[in-house]
Amino acid sequence: MKLRSIGYMIRQGISNIDRNKMFSVASIATMTACIFLFGAFMSILLNVNALRTELEEQVGVTVFFTEGITEDEIQKIGEQITKIEHVTEIHYTSAEEAWEKYKEERFGSNPQLAEGFKENPLANSASFTIFVDKIENQQQVVDEIGKIEGVRQINQSSAAAKNLKGFNKIFSYISAGVIAVLLIVSIILIMNTITVGITVRKEEIVLMKLIGATDSFVRGPFIIEGLLLGLIGSAIPLGILYAVYNLLISRLLARFGFLNAMGGVLLNVNQVFAILLPLGVLLGIGIGVAGARITVKRHLDV
Amino acid sequence: MIDLDRVSKQYENGQLAVDEISLHVDKGEFVFLVGDSGSGKSTLIRLLLKELEPTEGIITVNGKVLNTMKRSKIPFYRRNIGMVFQDFRLLEELDVYENVALAMRAVEASPREIKRRVPEVLKEVGLAGKYKSLPRQLSGGEQQRVAIARAVVNKPQILLADEPTGNLDPRNSYEIMKLIEGINEQGTTVLMVTHDKGLVDQFQKRVIAMRNGSIARDVEEGGYIEA
Numbered sequence: 025m026k027l028r029s030i031g032y033m034i035r036q037g038i039s040n041i042d043r044n045k046m047f048s049v050a051s052i053a054t055m056t057a058c059i060f061l062f063g064a065f066m067s068i069l070l071n072v073n074a075l076r077t078e079l080e081e082q083v084g085v086t087v088f089f090t091e092g093i094t095e096d097e098i099q100k101i102g103e104q105i106t107k108i109e110h111v112t113e114i115h116y117t118s119a120e121e122a123w124e125k126y127k128e129e130r131f132g133s134n135p136q137l138a139e140g141f142k143e144n145p146l147a148n149s150a151s152f153t154i155f156v157d158k159i160e161n162q163q164q165v166v167d168e169i170g171k172i173e174g175v176r177q178i179n180q181s182s183a184a185a186k187n188l189k190g191f192n193k194i195f196s197y198i199s200a201g202v203i204a205v206l207l208i209v210s211i212i213l214i215m216n217t218i219t220v221g222i223t224v225r226k227e228e229i230v231l232m233k234l235i236g237a238t239d240s241f242v243r244g245p246f247i248i249e250g251l252l253l254g255l256i257g258s259a260i261p262l263g264i265l266y267a268v269y270n271l272l273i274s275r276l277l278a279r280f281g282f283l284n285a286m287g288g289v290l291l292n293v294n295q296v297f298a299i300l301l302p303l304g305v306l307l308g309i310g311i312g313v314a315g316a317r318i319t320v321k322r323h324l325d326v
Numbered sequence: 327m328i329d330l331d332r333v334s335k336q337y338e339n340g341q342l343a344v345d346e347i348s349l350h351v352d353k354g355e356f357v358f359l360v361g362d363s364g365s366g367k368s369t370l371i372r373l374l375l376k377e378l379e380p381t382e383g384i385i386t387v388n389g390k391v392l393n394t395m396k397r398s399k400i401p402f403y404r405r406n407i408g409m410v411f412q413d414f415r416l417l418e419e420l421d422v423y424e425n426v427a428l429a430m431r432a433v434e435a436s437p438r439e440i441k442r443r444v445p446e447v448l449k450e451v452g453l454a455g456k457y458k459s460l461p462r463q464l465s466g467g468e469q470q471r472v473a474i475a476r477a478v479v480n481k482p483q484i485l486l487a488d489e490p491t492g493n494l495d496p497r498n499s500y501e502i503m504k505l506i507e508g509i510n511e512q513g514t515t516v517l518m519v520t521h522d523k524g525l526v527d528q529f530q531k532r533v534i535a536m537r538n539g540s541i542a543r544d545v546e547e548g549g550y551i552e553a
Binding site: 026028029032227228231232233234235236237238239241 | 401402405407428431436480
């Protein structure tokens with residue numbers, strides 16, 4: 025196929041869509057629904073994932089020591105923990121610091137309440153807070169720390185992150201199922217649209233083949249038709265999603281100020297669209313071209 | 327130019343349309359293919375276009391064996407053949423110019439070439455003033471002229487015409503025949519299926535008469551019926 029034929033094929037592809045408006049609109053509408061849902065699910069998944077990563081970074085393991093342990097021994101335990109694989113950070117909190125923090129959190133407004141304690145009631149609460157690279161590796165690190173002499177108790181607080189991971193998994197399955205159904209419906213509608221186009225132009229196609237047109241030249245306009253339907257069918261939902269997401273995020277942040285305080289837990293529209301835009305467009309073009317290819321292969325064997 | 331060596335074509339329903347035909351047509355020859363309906367003329371044309379595959383025998387055109395030709399090569403083979411149909415097969419929504427240009431677009435000719443060649447060939451067939459007319463605005467004879475222009479616009483070496491005068495009155499038939507004869511005189515090999523006794527008798531070309539899928543008669547400068 026020659027390069028100069030591309031222009032002719034694009035014109036024919038557009039003319040096919042124009043001749044067959046009803047089916048074209050139906051295809052675009054279904055594809056719009058499919059890609060809109062895909063985009064909505066993706067936006068939620070991306071946000072939940074970002075939240076999980078954030079939590080993973082914030083959630084640490086706290087290690088407490090046996091009673092009567094010396095500062096030297098604690099330091100040695102710290103050195104051993106640092107050497108464990110996957111440990112990224114380690115912070116020491118002395119018993120005094122723990123008590124100060126507790127007083128501030130609990131008796132902040134009534135400091136006189138704490139005066140009743142003559143000695144530090146948290147004398148045995150010196151601890152290390154340890155951060156690991158990934159939540160999946162936390163248990164392994166905990167097991168290793170458990171083997172160290174002088175360690176009394178290890179607290180893990182990863183439940184939230186683990187739950188989010190589980191949620192993401194289930195949500196992914198449900199969305200994949202819904203998207204798969206819509207994907208099939210979209211492809212079938214595209215195939216119907218292209219079939220109608222081929223039927224209308226059957227006489228012309230047979231003639232072109234007898235005159236000496238190559239297969240690719242005859243098929244080209246229909247593939248372009250599918251591609252254009254796919255492009256339009258992805259541009260519309262992506263445009264709507266962009267506007268809706270932007271609006272939703274600004275409303276959420278305005279209403280629930282704490283989300284801001286959580287350090288940008290919600291992704292902004294550009295962060296989401298950096299992933300969603302190429303994926304959505306590729307999906308649209310994929311549906312369009314796949315539907316067109318299957319149809320021309322079936323109907324254009326002259 | 328065209329060689330058929332014991333070629334047969336049996337359709338899936340068992341009908342034997344062409345029965346062991348052997349035939350040779352030289353470059354630049356004009357051949358009338360005559361015979362009753364169902365005698366195998368149109369099947370022969372479709373075999374030459376490689377629209378159908380022979381059940382037996384070998385077809386060679388321009389030194390190329392059609393039986394073994396790859397699918398990807400068929401379009402390029404067909405570019406050497408111009409085809410004219412009884413029912414013209416013009417696209418109703420395209421004007422005269424576009425109907426002819428379609429044949430050049432199909433072979434991916436350059437726009438400049440199309441702009442130069444289409445008016446030239448329309449002038450040759452006597453339709454210089456009718457570029458913008460739609461097929462339904464033309465007479466039968468004019469429509470067949472457009473179809474002939476479309477068939478020869480790519481300068482094929484062979485012109486296959488399947489009853490090109492079948493839908494025309496005697497005067498238009500004669501004019502179309504003169505046009506095809508003129509194309510032949512420029513060097514194009516012509517194979518013309520016809521039922522028009524008057525034309526065959528008047529033009530005195532080679533006549534191949536078919537009966538029940540076989541060649542019943544093959545004479546140089548003959549008439550429609552055996553003398």
